[in-house]
Amino acid sequence: MQRIAIIGGGAAGSAVVAQFLRNAADYDHSRGCALTWIVGDRAPGRGVAYETPDEQHLLNVRAANMGLFADRPGDFLDYAAARGIAASGGQFLPRSIYGDYLEATLAQLLNATRRRVTLGARSTEAVALRPLADGSFGLRTRDGDELRADGVVLALGALPPASLPGVSPSALASGYASDPWRWPPLPRAPQHVLVIGTGLTGVDALLSAAARWPQARLTAVSRRGRLPALHSEGPLAPYAEQAALLARLSEKNDLRHWLRAIRAAAAAPGADWRAVLDAVRAQTPRLWQALDTGQRARFLRHLRPAWEVVRHRMPPQTAVRLRALQENGRLRVLAARVRGIDGGDPLLLARLQPRGSTHPLTLGADFVIQATGLESAAASTPHALVRQLVDDGVVRPDPLGLGLAARPDGRLLRPDGSPWPGLYALGTLLRGSAWECTGMPEIRSAARDIARELPLAIGPPTRRAVA
Ligand SMILES: Cc1cc2nc3c(=O)[nH]c(=O)nc-3n(C[C@H](O)[C@H](O)[C@H](O)COP(=O)(O)OP(=O)(O)OC[C@H]3O[C@@H](n4cnc5c(N)ncnc54)[C@H](O)[C@@H]3O)c2cc1C
Structure with missing residues (x-):
């Protein structure tokens, strides 16, 4: 039985838990899996973005692309229709409805009979995580409980916001x-x-x-x-020259070259700049990973404000x-x-x-x-778990303050640069390794991959090497 802990009860935690539950029927890694979901002090499922009751707070992704599973992007729209909400796929629905959808999807998965995957949720905070000699991890919670896990997923969302300098x-x-x-x-x-x-x-x-x-x-x-x-009123046709643009971007790993190519594409007759940016979105992590630290720093200094305006x-x-x-x-x-x-x-x-x-x-x-944006500076955070992981040298912060150093697949890195086999993150903590990682379309793909790869990475307990 593999023991897997998922830390964080927001939408990213929900996506990982839901994906493991969905995979339950064909879970064959060492006879099954015991999931422990450590959800913190908020009700599990919704997280910061989707617990708002304010109907004016709308999704910023169209309903047709907000499904919780990467292979079923239209799921949320079906849920809305089943609830009698007359919405088109191109609409931006209130985030509170999306929160209801997350809860309903999890409840449905939990009620389904499963033979091989069990789930226990804990309303507490994980405050420490230590690698153990047998390759597993020891976890401590705020209320003093200790537990063991063979694999751990950090779905912590953004780090606690620090007040701006100069606030008395x-x-x-x-x-x-x-x-x-x-x-x-x-x-x-x-x-x-x-x-x-x-x-x-x-x-x-x-x-x-x-x-x-x-x-x-x-x-x-x-x-x-x-x-x-602004988003366009209705959905845009996909950018027809996507392949040519991506090929152009691949020619040279250089910010100026990319900026020129994207500007030229957006200025071409008949092109809509939003469709051009959307065409780049799926490739953003790959492009980001091709930049060295100096170029990433230049992007943050000079281009980030403009990027945030047009991307979000x-x-x-x-x-x-x-x-x-x-x-x-x-x-x-x-x-x-x-x-x-x-x-x-x-x-x-x-x-x-x-x-x-x-x-x-x-x-x-x-x-x-x-309201200055999602905090991701791990080196200086008061977040107890991230603080302990950094201070104890289990992981290393991203050099530009963008979460934790990780491989593109979300595996966190030790200070020597080697990946932990069983320690993954998704969401804001991966800003430094993926840049584009906080929207549901990215989160659900990451959750799918983690649920597939983590069980393989840690292997059956009986066959795991004893360190
Ligand atoms: C206001 C807002 C609106 C957004 N709108 C959209 C949208 O319309 N479409 C879209 O695709 N994306 C949107 N996003 C992006 C958003 O980041 C993701 O969709 C998603 O909500 C992120 O979820 P998360 O689980 O990573 O983070 P969070 O929602 O922050 O959840 C993390 C949870 O982990 C808990 N936690 C942290 N540390 C611990 C610990 N040590 N132990 C236990 N629990 C812990 C926290 O308390 C929190 O409950 C929006 C984001 C925001 C902030």
């Missing part, structure tokens, strides 16, 4: 949300809400704040002050809501760097350096939400 302790103690999904209780309804970050998470925060406090003015700030680009697009309905807020004067978007946040009694004071100006600006707000 008094600001942190009064009306500053470092985590955009967990707002602190406020003594009164805020009159002015400042959202730091204008990506998809910032947009969600703006829409929620606007609905919750209809009197509040809203300011969104980011270095360039650019909101996400918002549904047209979301843009309509934002525009209405802007037009009625409730929302303004600023291009400025946040130098610091002080005060808190009663107002928080944000010190901003507007882009292209030498004059600093101070803005008063009674609630500040930090």
Whole structure:
């Protein structure tokens, strides 16, 4: 019996668990598999993205491509139809419906009779993981339990957000949300809400704040002050010249060459830049892996902000809501760097350096939400398990702060660069090895591969070499 632990109860953990359960009928590695799912302190299944009850929070991938399994992308659409939700495959449905779908799919799989795979879920946090001499891993949980596993999958999501440098302790103690999904209780309804970050998470925060406090003015700030680009109204035809473009990109592992090729493709008559980018998406991990550390660093410094705007697009309905807020004067978007946040009694004071100006600006707000993106810096994280793994030299952080060093298949690397046979990750922790790894289309493919390869990598317990 192989013992496999899956750590993390979000959508990535769900995808891995679901895939193992789905494979149960033909599981033949050493007579079966005992899965332990360590889900943390949230209800298992949905995770950060899909536990929102706010109907304004929409998926940013069309319904037809959000199925949990790589070979059944239309599954979510079928689920919506069975629930009586009249939706086309091209629509962007509320994320809460997707959360229901995840829960329903898992429940269905759990109810099915299985002979070879068992599942036990634990509502606790894994805080330490140590390799043992027999090739297995010892795991410790927050409540002091110890367990053994032959293989482990880290599906931890993003690391805990660190507050921006320059935010004073008094600001942190009064009306500053470092985590955009967990707002602190406020003594009164805020009159002015400042959202730091204008990506998809910032947009969600703006829409929620606007609905919750209809009197509040809203300011969104980011270095360039650019909101996400828009998805097209309906699905686009696949980019016809995909093969030629990918061949062109393969000619040279060089960012400038790629940028030129993608720009030229997008500017060609009849081409839609979104279809061009979508054509590159499936190859992004391969392209990223072809870059050396210096080129990756250059991408992060110079191209990342523009990439985020065009790659992580918002549904047209979301843009309509934002525009209405802007037009009625409730929302303004600023291009400025946040130098610091002080005060808190009663107002928080944000010190901003507007882009292209030498004059600093101070803005008063009674609630500040930090929505600056998914945290992935493993070397400095307070996340107990990742901290221990790095400090004990079990794994090594990505040199650019993009999660943990891993092979393209998700196997984590020891500090000497060799892969652990039975220790995998998926999702945000793999930013450094895959770049494109956080959307459900990537997560479900990774889950499928892990459920296939991990049992082979660890082998039957009786035949595993004793170290
Ligand atoms: C707001 C938002 C909207 C998004 N919308 C879309 C979308 O529309 N379409 C799409 O394809 N993608 C979307 N994404 C991308 C998203 O990252 C993935 O779809 C998916 O939700 C990621 O799930 P995850 O399990 O990796 O992370 P998470 O949802 O963060 O789940 C990780 C879980 O692991 C738990 N955990 C962490 N450490 C431990 C530990 N030591 N022990 C136990 N448990 C632990 C955490 O508490 C958490 O519950 C969105 C992301 C966000 C943030």
